[in-house]
Every structure is written in C-alpha cells, then in structure tokens.
Amino acid sequence: MNNPGYLLLVEDNRQVQANNKKLLERRGYNLRQAFSLGEARMLIEEETPMAVILDLQLPDGNGIDFLRELRKTSNIPVLILTAFGTHEDILKGLRAGGDDYLPKPYDLELFLIRVQALLRRGAIIPDTLRIGPLRLDNASSKAFLNNEDMVLSQKEFALLQLFIQYPDKTLSLEYLYEKVWGQSIVEADSSVKNTVYRLRKKMAGSGYTINSERGEGYCFKQG
Numbered sequence: 001m002n003n004p005g006y007l008l009l010v011e012d013n014r015q016v017q018a019n020n021k022k023l024l025e026r027r028g029y030n031l032r033q034a035f036s037l038g039e040a041r042m043l044i045e046e047e048t049p050m051a052v053i054l055d056l057q058l059p060d061g062n063g064i065d066f067l068r069e070l071r072k073t074s075n076i077p078v079l080i081l082t083a084f085g086t087h088e089d090i091l092k093g094l095r096a097g098g099d100d101y102l103p104k105p106y107d108l109e110l111f112l113i114r115v116q117a118l119l120r121r122g123a124i125i126p127d128t129l130r131i132g133p134l135r136l137d138n139a140s141s142k143a144f145l146n147n148e149d150m151v152l153s154q155k156e157f158a159l160l161q162l163f164i165q166y167p168d169k170t171l172s173l174e175y176l177y178e179k180v181w182g183q184s185i186v187e188a189d190s191s192v193k194n195t196v197y198r199l200r201k202k203m204a205g206s207g208y209t210i211n212s213e214r215g216e217g218y219c220f221k222q223g
Contacts, residue, residue, distance in 0.1 A: 005050040005165055006030040007115070010040045010066075011081070012058055016104075020053065023108055024115065037061045047131045047167065049076060051118050056082040056093070064096045071097035075127055077118045081106070129164045132207050132222075136161055150202050155180055155195050160203075163210060163220035172217040192218075 007024060011017045012035045021031055032049070034040035037058050043049070052070075056063035067078060078100075080093045085103025093101045100114055129136040135144045141157050143150040152160065158180045162171065176192050177185035185192075196210050196218055203209065211219045 006032050006047070008032050008034060008040060008043055008049040008052045010034045010037070010052060010058070010063070011055040012036065013055070016055075016081075019108065020111070023112060027112065029115075035059075037063070037066045040066070044070075044074075044076075045130060048074070048129050048164075051077040051079065051115070053079045053081050053115070054098075056080060056084060064092065067093075067096045067098060073128060079114055079118050081111075129161065131164050131167060134160075134164065134203070134206055134208065136164060145203065145206050152199075152202065153195075155191075156199050156202070159192075159195055160199055163218075166220070168219065168221050170213045170216050170219045176217065 007029050009017060009020055009024075009031060011020070011033075014035075017033055017035070021033065024031055032043050034043055035058075037060050040052070040054075044052075054063050054067065058066075063080065063082070067080075070076065070078070078098050080098040080101045081104065082089070082093070082101075083104045084093075090101045090103075100118055102111060102114055127138055129138065133146045135147075136142075136157070137144070138161070141154065143152050143157055143160055159176065162176065162179055173192055174185050177183070177189070180195075181191060196212075200210055207222055208220060209223050211221060211223070213219050
C-alpha cells in the first residue's frame with residue numbers, strides 16, 4: 001500500500017501539468033488533474049484528495065475565491081502554485097487558507113519537497129470525507145448514504161473511514177486490525193470479517209462494495 005489516496009493538480013497550463021505529473025508519478029503518487037475550477041469541484045465531490053496543488057488563474061475563475069469556498073467545508077492541505085509572487089500576493093494566498101505558496105517559475109526538486117511537507121502536515125484526516133453518495137463526518141463519527149444516517153457502530157465507522165481514504169487499495173487484515181482495534185491481530189479472530197459483513201449490508205445501493213482479496217485483505221471499490 002504505497003502512497004494511498006490521490007493528489008489533485010488544478011492547473012490550466014498543460015505543460016506545467018505534464019511536468020508536475022511526470023515528477024510526482026515517478027515518486028509513486030496517485031494523481032488526478034483538473035484544468036478548471038469546475039473540474040476540481042467535481043473531483044473533490046467524488047473523492048476527497050490528500051492535498052490540492054492550486055493555480056490561481058483558471059479559465060472559469062480565481063483560485064483565491066475557490067480556496068475561500070473550500071475552507072468553509074474542508075481542511076484539505078493546499079499548495080498555491082502561481083505566477084503571482086509579490087509579498088502581497090503571498091500574504092493574500094496564505095490568508096485565504098493556503099498552507100504553502102510557491103511562485104512560478106520554480107525548481108522541480110523544491111516543488112517535490114514542498115509537496116512532501118504538505119502531505120506530512122495534512123496527515124490529519126479532513127473534517128469530511130466523500131466518495132460518490134457516501135459522506136463521513138469525522139467530528140461526529142457519523143456516516144451518511146444519500147444524506148441518510150447509516151447508523152454505524154464505532155468499529156464500522158473506523159473501517160469505512162479507512163476504506164474511503166484508500167479506494168481501490170487492498171488493505172491487509174493486519175493493517176485493518178491494528179488501525180481499528182489498536183493491537184496486533186489475534187489468530188482466528190473474525191472481528192474484521194464480521195464488521196466488513198455488516199458494512200457491506202449498510203452500504204447497499206451506494207455503488208461501492210468491499211471485496212475480499214483471498215490471502216491479502218479487503219479492497220473498497222465501485223461495483
């Protein structure tokens with residue numbers, strides 16, 4: 001399970017997108033690209049990213065306004081990547097909710113280091129996790145399917161929280177048990193299996209399921 005989750009690159013310059021994509025994918029990161037603010041909103045609604053790399057001048061609006069809008073509902077880490085590099089520009093971006101600010105042109109190795117630092121600071125789970133019609137409110141430990149409370153137990157919520165953060169990733173029994181039960185798995189313990197079974201039933205109609213990967217663990221995916 002290497003570098004789970006995804007980074008969202010919001011940039012309309014295709015050469016900049018291509019350069020950053022090549023660099024980050026070479027380091028094992030999963031990426032999604034948006035060439036407008038509208039595309040970025042759609043991707044975030046579908047699945048919460050680990051972090052956002054945000055240009056400020058997009059064809060359908062200003063990145064500062066988008067950032068202020070994002071901050072009303074989410075603490076997703078954001079690195080502003082823009083040609084506007086004056087002292088006033090940087091202050092404006094950080095005051096709007098940016099976690100870091102890197103003016104163009106920039107050194108690619110410095111960019112990579114800034115992204116790594118951004119992800120370390122953003123290791124805390126965001127307030128809300130979304131994927132399709134599923135939404136998790138981490139403050140209240142409640143999960144919703146099409147805005148209806150799924151009425152999950154503490155363990156069910158914790159498992160779903162992990163799965164939503166790592167879609168299409170096979171998570172081992174050992175990893176799940178350690179993260180949710182807080183200890184090394186006990187041989188022949190069926191706690192994970194039973195909790196996954198209950199979750200599957202409560203997720204019915206969501207368009208997502210939890211597949212059992214023989215000898216490996218479980219994978220949350222569409223289907």
